[in-house]
Amino acid sequence: MLQYITRRALLAVLVIIGVTLLTFISIxxxxxxxxxxxxxxxxxxxxxxxxxxxxxxxxxxEQYINFLGGLMRGDLGLSLANRTPALQLVLERLPAxxxxxxxxxxxxxxxxxxxxxxxxxxxxxxxxxxxxxxxxFGQSMPGFWLGIMAILFFSVTLRIFPVSGHVPVLAPLLAxxxxxxxxNLPAGVHHAILPVVTISVFAIARNARLVRSALLEVLGxxxxxxxxxxxxxxxxxxxxxxxxxxxxxxxxxxxxxxxxLLSGVIVTESVFAWPGVGRLVFNAIGQRDxxxxxxxxxxxxxxxxxxxxxxxxLYAYLDPRVRL
Amino acid sequence: MVDQSTxxxxxxxxxDYVVVLAPKEQPTYVRAARSLLKRRYPLIALIILxxxxxxxxxxxxxxxxxxxxxxxxxxLLAPMTPDRNGxxxxxxxxxxxxxxxxxxxxxGARVSLLVGITAVAIGGTVGTFLGVISGYFxxxxxxxxxxxxxxxxxxxxxxxxxxxxxxxxxxxxNLVIILxxxxxxxxxxxxxxxxxxxxxxxxxxxxxxIGARDWRIMxxxxxxxxxxxxxVIASFNVAGVILSEASLSxxxxxxxxxxxxxxxxxxxxxxxxxxxKWWLAxxxxxxxxxxxxxxxxxxxxxxxxxxxRLRGTEGA
Numbered sequence: 001m002l003q004y005i006t007r008r009a010l011l012a013v014l015v016i017i018g019v020t021l022l023t024f025i026s027i028x029x030x031x032x033x034x035x036x037x038x039x040x041x042x043x044x045x046x047x048x049x050x051x052x053x054x055x056x057x058x059x060x061x062e063q064y065i066n067f068l069g070g071l072m073r074g075d076l077g078l079s080l081a082n083r084t085p086a087l088q089l090v091l092e093r094l095p096a097x098x099x100x101x102x103x104x105x106x107x108x109x110x111x112x113x114x115x116x117x118x119x120x121x122x123x124x125x126x127x128x129x130x131x132x133x134x135x136x137f138g139q140s141m142p143g144f145w146l147g148i149m150a151i152l153f154f155s156v157t158l159r160i161f162p163v164s165g166h167v168p169v170l171a172p173l174l175a176x177x178x179x180x181x182x183x184n185l186p187a188g189v190h191h192a193i194l195p196v197v198t199i200s201v202f203a204i205a206r207n208a209r210l211v212r213s214a215l216l217e218v219l220g221x222x223x224x225x226x227x228x229x230x231x232x233x234x235x236x237x238x239x240x241x242x243x244x245x246x247x248x249x250x251x252x253x254x255x256x257x258x259x260x261l262l263s264g265v266i267v268t269e270s271v272f273a274w275p276g277v278g279r280l281v282f283n284a285i286g287q288r289d290x291x292x293x294x295x296x297x298x299x300x301x302x303x304x305x306x307x308x309x310x311x312x313x314l315y316a317y318l319d320p321r322v323r324l
Numbered sequence: 325m326v327d328q329s330t331x332x333x334x335x336x337x338x339x340d341y342v343v344v345l346a347p348k349e350q351p352t353y354v355r356a357a358r359s360l361l362k363r364r365y366p367l368i369a370l371i372i373l374x375x376x377x378x379x380x381x382x383x384x385x386x387x388x389x390x391x392x393x394x395x396x397x398x399x400l401l402a403p404m405t406p407d408r409n410g411x412x413x414x415x416x417x418x419x420x421x422x423x424x425x426x427x428x429x430x431x432g433a434r435v436s437l438l439v440g441i442t443a444v445a446i447g448g449t450v451g452t453f454l455g456v457i458s459g460y461f462x463x464x465x466x467x468x469x470x471x472x473x474x475x476x477x478x479x480x481x482x483x484x485x486x487x488x489x490x491x492x493x494x495x496x497x498n499l500v501i502i503l504x505x506x507x508x509x510x511x512x513x514x515x516x517x518x519x520x521x522x523x524x525x526x527x528x529x530x531x532x533x534i535g536a537r538d539w540r541i542m543x544x545x546x547x548x549x550x551x552x553x554x555x556v557i558a559s560f561n562v563a564g565v566i567l568s569e570a571s572l573s574x575x576x577x578x579x580x581x582x583x584x585x586x587x588x589x590x591x592x593x594x595x596x597x598x599x600x601k602w603w604l605a606x607x608x609x610x611x612x613x614x615x616x617x618x619x620x621x622x623x624x625x626x627x628x629x630x631x632x633r634l635r636g637t638e639g640a
Binding site for chain 2: 011012014015018019022023026027029133136137139140141142143144145148149151152156157163260262266267270271281282284285286288290293294297300301304305308
């Protein structure tokens, strides 16, 4: 067990090095990174000054070490737009993004697991065919397009949901202000419904298919036949025997989903003008505010790698075979 | 005693041995065509896809107008709006600059398919190559390549694509390369697995025994045997890349604005959303959806057809 976790942790470190190295390289791909850190009208003196200030006059390995050092201290540079630390900007926007991500995580699994289950149990029937066709549709749409369609239909035409905007719930909650959080909850949910549904659709489609295939695989196993032969009810066989074993891959997928949802919100947030990290990145791209984009990318990568590690440990705990 | 096999066997009239006739194997394309005709969805998907390919190839001669020509007197016309003489000039309407939506959609097919296919070709070639080497030689090379794959899989690739494209700026070539680089892992993993299962087979051993070089065994003997799953992945993958391209274009990181693409048309449509100019958002989205859906349905069918063992066991 310990050996397995050590191996996974080493891989996580490797990934972090890989990600930071790639970010570092991509900054240097443009030739002179100093150009990215000053305004477009900057003269040669200003460029030289920026180069010195950013340590770009040092050798590349030295620069990378400095970059890593800054990372350890949580220093990912200043935003070009307003001179605030880039990481701070990302963290400020994080609660809004988490609201969407957590909402989507809950909604998508509440729907995906039951319909995947139904599809597997009714394999080959019309119900199964319809669910799988719908899932295929869900996987074939750009998520943000679905968001646009939702706005057109529910906000512009029917006027049931707001077009955009955000009422903070998680941020006051984290600040310990329960009263505001509870007061904001109804409006917050109302604003969050369309973006959460938009982000969830792809996840629902994918997870329903994964649940179905995980369950089908288990249903073909001998112990399921044995359970049936013992005369157990079909319900008992599915829930008590098959689903329990199918849960292992499903749990892994759900946990990993969190990271994918995080990256999926970038586009959706800009559709709904949701003031999260995604919109921050979107605006930063428009202004070519490289440090902010970089801070968000590195931050997401860290979260993703950390989640991966947690899942690996969880996986080993759930399934003893993995530890071998 | 008469059993089933005697039907296919006959005693040769002059010689005293039995000739067993194997059931006649039809060529693959005949079986493929039969299977397609029997099942509705893959056939419809194929027809849609052929249509999109046709538009991509012959777009310039089909498109009624220049996709970048602005007509400021015909801005934001709804589909099928007739002009003063009762003639419909813009069947799919116009955008905020008075450009013909239909022509832009037709030209957009070109970029979407081009980006999708080229990126997959890059990723597929590199990935398959590395995967075959990895599986064939094993050892340190295998370790290195697979750890590299683990690293890339361990975080969402779109983030890196955003990073690189922000620094390098827009451009079809940048986009295709970065999307291509993003795809290699899945091919490498599948190719490696397939090669490992082929490596110990008799035909490989036989080739080794007659002194064939590793390179020849890999390319001429093993490769044709692992091609089927690679093709299946590629068809799903083109769909995925088209979706990624749309997302990146939406973020303003895709193709330069002078080239019409479905993704950038969607991005432009956002400003007109609240005034109810639905056609600007609906039409390009439908184009993307039907293209990717067709690729996914066709990929599903190909997987069933090429490798029936996988049928029903895998949902993705």
